[in-house]
Amino acid sequence: MTIQEMLKRKTELGYTYAQLSELSGVPVGTIQKIFSGVTSSPRYETLRALEQVLKEPENSYLCEEQVAYKVKKQGEYTLEDYYKIPDERRVELIDGVIYDMSSPTSAHQLIAGLIYSKMISHVLDKKGKCLPMISPIDVQLDCDNKTMVQPDVVIVCDRDKIINRCIYGAPDFIIEVISRSSTKRDSVIKLNKYLNAGVREYWMIDPNRKKVIVYNFETENYPVIYGFDAKIPVGIWDNELEIDFQEVYDHISFLYKRDKDTEYSEY
Numbered sequence: 001m002t003i004q005e006m007l008k009r010k011t012e013l014g015y016t017y018a019q020l021s022e023l024s025g026v027p028v029g030t031i032q033k034i035f036s037g038v039t040s041s042p043r044y045e046t047l048r049a050l051e052q053v054l055k056e057p058e059n060s061y062l063c064e065e066q067v068a069y070k071v072k073k074q075g076e077y078t079l080e081d082y083y084k085i086p087d088e089r090r091v092e093l094i095d096g097v098i099y100d101m102s103s104p105t106s107a108h109q110l111i112a113g114l115i116y117s118k119m120i121s122h123v124l125d126k127k128g129k130c131l132p133m134i135s136p137i138d139v140q141l142d143c144d145n146k147t148m149v150q151p152d153v154v155i156v157c158d159r160d161k162i163i164n165r166c167i168y169g170a171p172d173f174i175i176e177v178i179s180r181s182s183t184k185r186d187s188v189i190k191l192n193k194y195l196n197a198g199v200r201e202y203w204m205i206d207p208n209r210k211k212v213i214v215y216n217f218e219t220e221n222y223p224v225i226y227g228f229d230a231k232i233p234v235g236i237w238d239n240e241l242e243i244d245f246q247e248v249y250d251h252i253s254f255l256y257k258r259d260k261d262t263e264y265s266e267y
Contacts, residue, residue, distance in 0.1 A: 001055055003042075006035070009054040010054060013054070015053075017032055019074070020053060022184065022185075023053045023097075024050050024181060025181045025182055025184040025185060030046060046180075049180065074097045077093055077096050077097065077098050078096070078145045079093065079140075079146075080145070081093075081098070082098070090136075090150075092148065092150055093147055093149075094185075094190070094193060095147060095193075096146045101182075102179065104152075106255065107177075107207050107255050108152070108179065108207070110251055110252050111177050111205060111207060111248055112153050112175065114251050115153055115243055115248070116132055116133075116153050119132035119153070119234070120132050122241045128237075130157040131155065131156050132154070132155050133154050133162075134152070134153050135152045135153070137150065137167060138150060138165065139151060140167065140168050141169070141193060141194075143168060143169055151171070153174070154173060154175075155171060155174075156172060157172045169198075170197040172201070172236050173199070173200060173234070174194055174199055174202050175202075175203045175204075175205060176203070177205045177207065178204055178206050179208075180208070183206075191204075191215065195215070200217055200218055200235075201215065201236050202215040202217070203215075203232075207252070210227060210249065211225055211226070211227060212225070212227075212228070213225050214226065214232060216235040219235070228246065228248065229246050230245050231243070231244045232245060
């Protein structure tokens with residue numbers, strides 16, 4: 001989409017700059033500069049994040065029931081609408097708002113997969129009751145019909161919460177591997193949702209900045225910020241397992257070396 005097409009689409013949808021910022025993860029000031037012409041050459045990643053929110057759906061119907069997509073106001077959607085969205089369109093539903101999700105990058109999948117493998121090995125070795133699970137998996141966080149999220153990695157210790165269609169209730173532990181387009185959603189909206197829902201521990205992994213932000217909600221000392229050279233203990237397991245992020249970095253370092261001369265890489 002061109003910038004003019006985006007501006008027209010913004011007007012059609014009735015989004016304010018603040019709403020568009022919340023949905024896309026792009027700062028309000030950046031959006032205003034782009035649409036006013038102050039920024040003449042926006043970054044590709046920024047335009048892509050805005051386009052994901054503003055573009056016309058490829059299929060204007062949710063599925064065979066032929067219910068129009070995005071005919072409701074944001075905040076009014078329910079699980080009934082969520083389940084009618086085609087499987088190939090990745091979205092989350094948070095407090096009645098539908099958020100489009102971009103396809104995961106290679107680094108995203110490598111990081112999540114390696115950490116998950118460490119966690120499942122720990123459980124098998126210890127014969128533990130907690131179950132690590134990896135996305136895509138639906139989490140009906142508040143047990144209501146207004147929210148369904150898809151964290152990257154979760155640990156659920158109460159197996160009664162695991163039903164066939166989803167995890168029904170708050171996991172004990174959640175990891176999100178953040179991207180440029182998901183930063184605000186993961187660090188503000190989801191952070192508050194996870195805290196209020198009863199998640200015990202939440203890690204945000206930022207591959208671009210090589211940082212891990214750990215919220216252990218069972219302590220008063222949070223957040224704690226680590227680099228990719230740290231060994232980070234899993235608090236809900238009384239620190240019995242540590243994830244060595246030097247090993248995580250070594251696992252994906254070829255991506256950084258390949259893109260070291262670029263201004264910004266969407267890992």
